[in-house]
Amino acid sequence: MKIKIIGSGITGITSAYYLAKNNHQVTIVDERRYPAMATSYANGCQISASNSETWNSWKNIRQASKWILKKDAPLLISLKPDLHKIKWFIKFINSISQRKNNTLETCKMALNSGMLYKTIADEENIEFDMLQKGILHIYKDIKQLNLARETNKIYKLAGLERWEVNKSELNNIEPSLANENIVGGFYNTTDFTGDIHKFCMELSNILENKYNVQFIKHHAKNIHEELINSDLVLVCAGIGSRKLANSIGDNLPIYPVKGYSITINNPGNNSPWVSLLDDEKKIVTARLGEKRLRIAGTAEFAGYNTDIKWNRVRPLIRWAETNFPNINTEDIKPWAGLRPMTPNMMPIINKSKKNKKVFYNTGHGHLGWTLSAYSAKYISELI
Numbered sequence: 330m331k332i333k334i335i336g337s338g339i340t341g342i343t344s345a346y347y348l349a350k351n352n353h354q355v356t357i358v359d360e361r362r363y364p365a366m367a368t369s370y371a372n373g374c375q376i377s378a379s380n381s382e383t384w385n386s387w388k389n390i391r392q393a394s395k396w397i398l399k400k401d402a403p404l405l406i407s408l409k410p411d412l413h414k415i416k417w418f419i420k421f422i423n424s425i426s427q428r429k430n431n432t433l434e435t436c437k438m439a440l441n442s443g444m445l446y447k448t449i450a451d452e453e454n455i456e457f458d459m460l461q462k463g464i465l466h467i468y469k470d471i472k473q474l475n476l477a478r479e480t481n482k483i484y485k486l487a488g489l490e491r492w493e494v495n496k497s498e499l500n501n502i503e504p505s506l507a508n509e510n511i512v513g514g515f516y517n518t519t520d521f522t523g524d525i526h527k528f529c530m531e532l533s534n535i536l537e538n539k540y541n542v543q544f545i546k547h548h549a550k551n552i553h554e555e556l557i558n559s560d561l562v563l564v565c566a567g568i569g570s571r572k573l574a575n576s577i578g579d580n581l582p583i584y585p586v587k588g589y590s591i592t593i594n595n596p597g598n599n600s601p602w603v604s605l606l607d608d609e610k611k612i613v614t615a616r617l618g619e620k621r622l623r624i625a626g627t628a629e630f631a632g633y634n635t636d637i638k639w640n641r642v643r644p645l646i647r648w649a650e651t652n653f654p655n656i657n658t659e660d661i662k663p664w665a666g667l668r669p670m671t672p673n674m675m676p677i678i679n680k681s682k683k684n685k686k687v688f689y690n691t692g693h694g695h696l697g698w699t700l701s702a703y704s705a706k707y708i709s710e711l712i
C-alpha cells in the first residue's frame with residue numbers, strides 16, 4: 330500500500346520503520362525541514378516504564394491549585410480562559426477512576442517498547458548515546474515515598490522489577506548525588522536512556538537509504554488532501570494531530586503541555602551517570618555521553634507556545650546545583666517543547682472513526698519516547 334505519514338517525530342519515524350519493513354511504500358511529510366525538530370528534539374531521554382503512573386489524581390489537582398500563582402512551580406496552569414483546556418481538564422478529572430488500570434497498561438506497553446528499541450538499535454546498528462544504567466527515583470518527603478510504594482505494586486503486576494533503596498544504597502548507585510535531604514528511593518535496571526533526536530536522525534537515514542522511505546517537507550492542511558494519491562494516511566503529528574483530525578470530523582482531545590530541558594555541556598566529574606527521576610519536582614536526568622547531561626521537567630498548561638522563559642529554566646539549573654553541588658553549570662543550552670497530552674494520559678493508537686483510510690498514532694504525552702516503538706509496531710499490525 331502507498332502510505333503517507335504526517336509527522337517525522339519519534340511516532341512517525343518508528344511507524345515508518347515497521348510499515349516499510351512490512352513492504353509498504355511509505356512517504357513521510359513534515360512541515361519542518363529535518364526530522365525530530367519539534368517535541369522529539371531535546372526531551373528527558375528516558376525510556377522509562379518506571380514513569381508509567383498517570384497524572385490523574387485528586388492529589389495532583391490539589392497540588393496544582395496550591396501552585397497556581399507560583400511562577401516557578403513544577404506544574405503551572407495559565408488562568409487565561411480557553412475552552413479546549415477546560416474541556417480537557419473535565420476529561421482529566423473523569424479519568425481519575427481509571428488511574429490504576431491505565432498505569433498498569435502503560436507500564437506493560439513501556440516494557441514491551443524498551444525491548445523493541447533494543448532490537449531496532451541492534452538490527453540497524455543505531456548509535457544514540459544509549460546508557461543502560463537503570464533509573465533511580467528519589468524522594469525527599471516520606472509521604473511521596475509511601476505513595477511510590479503503592480505505585481510499585483502496580484508496576485510489579487505489569488512485570489517491572491523495581492525495588493526500594495535506602496540512603497547508603499542510593500549513594501552507591503549514584504555517588505555524585507547529595508543525599509542529606511533524601512528519605513529513600515526506588516531503583517530498577519530495566520529502564521534506560523538515549524538521545525531521542527540522534528535516534529530519529531539515524532533511523533531516518535536508514536529509512537531513506539535502506540527502506541526507500543521518502544521524506545517531503547510539506548505542511549498538511551487537511552487529511553482529505555493528503556489522501557489524494559495515497560491509499561492510507563497515518564497521523565503522527567504530535568500537537569498538530571488534533572487540528573488534522575478535526576478536518577475529517579474526528580475529535581482527538583490532545584492538549585499541548587509545555588516542558589523545559591537544559592543540556593549541560595561538560596558537567597564535569599561530579600555529575601550523575603545514572604538516570605534520575607525526582608517524582609516531587611517532576612524532573613528527570615539523562616547522561617548523553619561523557620560531555621552532555623540532560624535535565625528536563627516541569628509542566629505548563631498555557632497553549633501552543635514554545636517561548637523559553639528564564640523563570641521556568643532557572644528551577645532546572647537550581648535543581649542540578651542543589652542535588653549535585655560540585656557540578657559545572659557554566660555552559661547550558663535551554664529548550665522548550667510541547668507534550669501531546671491526552672486527558673487520560675493514554676496514547677491514541679487507532680483507526681479513525683470517520684474514515685477507514687485514516688489511522689492515528691499520537692497523543693503520547695510525557696512518554697512519547699518510551700512508548701513509540703510499541704505503538705508503532707501495534708499500529709503497523711493494525712494497518
Ligand SMILES: Cc1cc2nc3c(=O)[nH]c(=O)nc-3n(C[C@H](O)[C@H](O)[C@H](O)COP(=O)(O)OP(=O)(O)OC[C@H]3O[C@@H](n4cnc5c(N)ncnc54)[C@H](O)[C@@H]3O)c2cc1C
Pocket residue numbers: 335336337338339340341358359360361364365366367368369370371372373374375376377547548549550565566567568569570573587588589590613625626665666667668669691692693694695696697698699700
Ligand atoms: C521537557 C520534555 C521532557 C520529556 N521527556 C521525556 C522522557 O524522558 N521520556 C519520554 O518517553 N518522553 C518524554 N517526553 C515526551 C516526548 O518527547 C513526546 O511524547 C514525543 O517527542 C512526541 O513525539 P511525536 O512524534 O508525537 O511528536 P513530535 O516529535 O512533536 O513530532 C510531530 C511532528 O509533526 C509535524 N507536524 C505537525 N503538524 C503538521 C502538519 N499539519 N503538517 C506537517 N507536519 C506536521 C511537526 O513538525 C513534528 O515534526 C518529554 C517531553 C518534554 C516536552
